[in-house]
Amino acid sequence: MIDLEAVTKRFAGAARPAVDRLSLAIPAGEVCVLIGPSGCGKTTTMRMINRMIEPDAGRIQVAGRDVMAQDAVELRRSVGYVIQHVGLFPHWSIADNVATVPRLLGWDEARISRRVDELMALVGMEPAQYRERFPRELSGGQKQRIGVARALAADPPVMLMDEPFGAIDPITRKHLQNEFLKILRQLKKTIVFVTHDIDEALKVGDRIAILRDGALVQYDTPEALLTRPANAFVEAFVGADRALKRLALVRADAALEPVIAAKHGHHVAGDATLRDALALMLAAGVDALAVVDSDGAVQGVVTMTGIRARTVKH
């Protein structure tokens, strides 16, 4: 869906290129996370996809079309754009903010109005209550909900998200990550997601591109990144606790073992991660937990032995 071929960008006066012959292929419908230390070129790379920054060399294609061969304004209208500080228009109502791109595209007002209601409901902002409000009346989390609704308005196949949850408090952030991923996966968007938070990257990414000094160090699935880091830099970047991080990628109900003991004193929800399960076992001093579904019915167990086997093998 998005193809970068040997893309280079050098800013005037900089000692080295911000992005240096970077090649990256992002399949349709996947979330690709760009991550790395500050100055690694992740945001520059993302911004070159909708020509907010123009590459000096190389080629970028979106849906098979070279972005430099398209009109920049038209290209941007067809790509969703979400930034850390949202950038809602303070002088426009929430409904008008969400309607930005449909208005630019000349949709009729009835269609725009229906679309605004639909999107506000999708991101959990009751249209009747919030349509006529103004951005400054919203909390940070609510603003980003509207920011995402605005980016989705004209149903773009590609979304660029630059640290969308970076300015939001940790509890709301976790909540929004889960909620938006569900929404964006359902909508089958191809997403380029920039972050500097490795936990967020592992959680949201189908694939993660680790960048350093403008070059690609490793481009892999979260599982592969944790089990087979390409070099010491990646190993350090993903952290010494990568075994634990791998456990966080697996849901408890995906690691079920048959029930042996008649009764397990402690249980864990099926949609919790193995990392949560391990923490519960350590806290309770037990070697196994019953895994229950949302109705409380026991589905099976997870065991310390099973978890250990997962962290060692592969």
Next chain:
Amino acid sequence: MLFIEAWQFILDHPRRFFSALATHVELSIGALGLAILIAVPLGIWLSTHVRAAQAAITAANIGRTLPSLAVLALAMPLLGTGFAPALFALTLLALPPILINTWTAMRQVDPDVVDAAIGMGLTRGEVIRQVELPLSLPVIFAGIRIAAVQVVSGAVLAAYIGGGGLGDFITAGIAMMAMPQLLVGAVPATLLSIGADRLFGRLQAALTPIGMRDA
């Protein structure tokens, strides 16, 4: 007593009074209008041109400190006397506050808002018209308000270079030590100044976007 005599002067010379008043208002509106037409687009342009802005804003700041009479006096050797040089000088007087405020306001627009606007596919013109300008209007109008008061008061001095207006009564009144006649110029000119200030104050409030007004 003095005011009654002044009132009587107006009643005795209605045509002279209203023609002077009309000239005064024409000079003010003309100068302010020209200054807005020049300074607002220039201020917008300067907001994205750093080098030119440095020079222009420095010039504007110097211009702001020049006494109104000096500006009018400088216009005379260049353009002679009459309405046109007075209009020119008053326009010059009105430029700095509008230019400085427009430039400042445009630069104060939240860069994230502008980035989001460009990223969503607004053209440069759409960004200016739909985003930057509406968000800058309150500050721009604060500058226009300052300029309006300066121009209306400054127009009194137009009489010195033969520009006409209410200043004619004041200069004549001083020359002849005729206090009533002096008041015929001074009182309406003062009222015009106050009126201009209040009018633009209201406009400024009305043009502040709803989402940005103080709750």
